[in-house]
Amino acid sequence: MTPRQKRMVTVVAIVAGVGIATAFALKAFNQNLLYYYSPTQVHAGEAPASRAIRVGGLVENGSLKRQPGSMEVTFILTDYRQTVPVSYTGVLPDLFREGQGVIARGKMDGNRFVAEEVLAKHDENYMPPEVADSLKPHMDAANSATGAPATAAATPAPGST
Amino acid sequence: MSWTWFHKLASPPHAYRILGTIAPWFGWASLALILLATWWGLVKAPADYQQGDGFRILYVHAPSAWMSMFAYVVMAVAAGVGLVWRIKLAHAAAAACAPIGASFTFLALATGSIWGKPMWGTWWVWDARLTSELLLLFLYLGYMALRASFDDPQRADRASAVLALVGVINVPIIHYSVNWWSTLHQPASVTKFDKPSIDLAMLIPLFIMIAGFQLYFGWAVSRRLRGEILRRERNANWLKEAA
Numbered sequence: 001m002t003p004r005q006k007r008m009v010t011v012v013a014i015v016a017g018v019g020i021a022t023a024f025a026l027k028a029f030n031q032n033l034l035y036y037y038s039p040t041q042v043h044a045g046e047a048p049a050s051r052a053i054r055v056g057g058l059v060e061n062g063s064l065k066r067q068p069g070s071m072e073v074t075f076i077l078t079d080y081r082q083t084v085p086v087s088y089t090g091v092l093p094d095l096f097r098e099g100q101g102v103i104a105r106g107k108m109d110g111n112r113f114v115a116e117e118v119l120a121k122h123d124e125n126y127m128p129p130e131v132a133d134s135l136k137p138h139m140d141a142a143n144s145a146t147g148a149p150a151t152a153a154a155t156p157a158p159g160s161t
Numbered sequence: 162m163s164w165t166w167f168h169k170l171a172s173p174p175h176a177y178r179i180l181g182t183i184a185p186w187f188g189w190a191s192l193a194l195i196l197l198a199t200w201w202g203l204v205k206a207p208a209d210y211q212q213g214d215g216f217r218i219l220y221v222h223a224p225s226a227w228m229s230m231f232a233y234v235v236m237a238v239a240a241g242v243g244l245v246w247r248i249k250l251a252h253a254a255a256a257a258c259a260p261i262g263a264s265f266t267f268l269a270l271a272t273g274s275i276w277g278k279p280m281w282g283t284w285w286v287w288d289a290r291l292t293s294e295l296l297l298l299f300l301y302l303g304y305m306a307l308r309a310s311f312d313d314p315q316r317a318d319r320a321s322a323v324l325a326l327v328g329v330i331n332v333p334i335i336h337y338s339v340n341w342w343s344t345l346h347q348p349a350s351v352t353k354f355d356k357p358s359i360d361l362a363m364l365i366p367l368f369i370m371i372a373g374f375q376l377y378f379g380w381a382v383s384r385r386l387r388g389e390i391l392r393r394e395r396n397a398n399w400l401k402e403a404a
Contacts, residue, residue, distance in 0.1 A: 007245045011326060015241075018327050022334070026341075035288040035343050056343060093282030095211060103345060119282045124350040126216060126359040128207035 036103045039082040049108055055084055056103040056121065064098050077104065077113070088115040095120035164246070171250045174399040177390050180383040187380035194373030201366035209363075218276045220367060223351075224374040226269035229297060230332050232262030232378060236304075237329035240322035252318035253393060255325060256308060257385035261378060263301035270294060281345060289338035290346035293331060300328040314393065
């Protein structure tokens with residue numbers, strides 16, 4: 001091997017070695033890199049009950065209720081398989097609305113999740129309002145399709161709007 | 162295999178001349194495209210169905226984020242070429258990329274934060290996408306700091322090149338973080354093997370802006386690399402003859 005080829009091998013080895021090491025490290029820390037748990041994971045007991053966690057899901061249609069005279073809101077988070085009722089006191093972000101993905105940080109208190117912070121998750125779709133309106137029947141149909149295989153009792157009616 | 166053409170291209174006087182010729186083309190084309198995309202994105206493109214006019218920060222955020230990764234890959238490839246073929250010009254090119262890439266990374270983080278406050282409800286979260294992009298900024302800054310800490314340019318070149326190569330692993334992690342882990346940041350809208358999830362009327366100005374940013378990068382690297390060549394070759398005969 002010429003010196004140049006040796007250096008070429010060294011460079012490839014550095015990149016490959018660091019790549020493999022990083023892959024193993026990320027695999028080991030996989031759980032810690034999850035930013036939030038789904039309602040299904042919460043019900044399955046995968047989320048720690050004692051400390052603060054984040055739960056992410058969609059705000060169920062028709063579940064948002066504001067308490068008159070206070071900043072308190074309650075809503076139901078769903079992943080179309082399981083649901084978690086959430087209560088929160090504070091200002092909600094712009095993108096918060098029913099049917100929208102949100103992430104709530106807080107603790108389980110019995111069956112209810114008491115959130116200290118609610119963040120809205122934006123999806124990857126960008127479109128003008130006219131296009132969104134024309135897509136609406138299709139999107140509701142798609143939501144019903146994903147909700148269909150879940151257990152009947154826990155499934156919300158996504159097409160109810 | 163003969164590498165003569167490669168070494169000829171890498172000769173400083175040759176490169177200095179070529180860069181001087183192409184830089185203005187990059188510069189003016191980039192200015193034209195960025196102005197066109199700014200008008201198209203801010204005025205002509207329709208508002209988003211959920212975010213309203215707030216989505217328009219995308220036209221700075223997405224191209225900056227794309228360029229922050231693109232600049233890093235260019236820097237790492239240049240550093241690798243410099244290590245293998247012992248070409249000083251390649252190391253100089255890698256050094257020229259770093260501050261530009263760092264600026265793009267900062268711009269992506271800042272615009273994302275400004276958008277995140279009203280839309281998400283927070284300036285910052287430690288999810289996989291945001292954290293890996295922040296790591297990219299530190300890699301650029303570390304690369305620049307490492308270079309600056311050596312007096313001997315050759316040692317600076319080699320040490321910093323190794324850092325650049327090690328850090329390149331972070332680029333695919335940034336890109337795929339939104340698919341591998343549940344993050345607050347949304348998954349890709351454009352770079353996926355499917356129809357883009359962004360309306361064509363909004364996508365066209367985005368592509369024009371990305372092209373403008375690429376050309377700006379070409380302009381900025383050419384200019385910085387010329388400066389870098391002058392600094393390194395300040396005692397060379399070809400420069401004295403030219404002056």
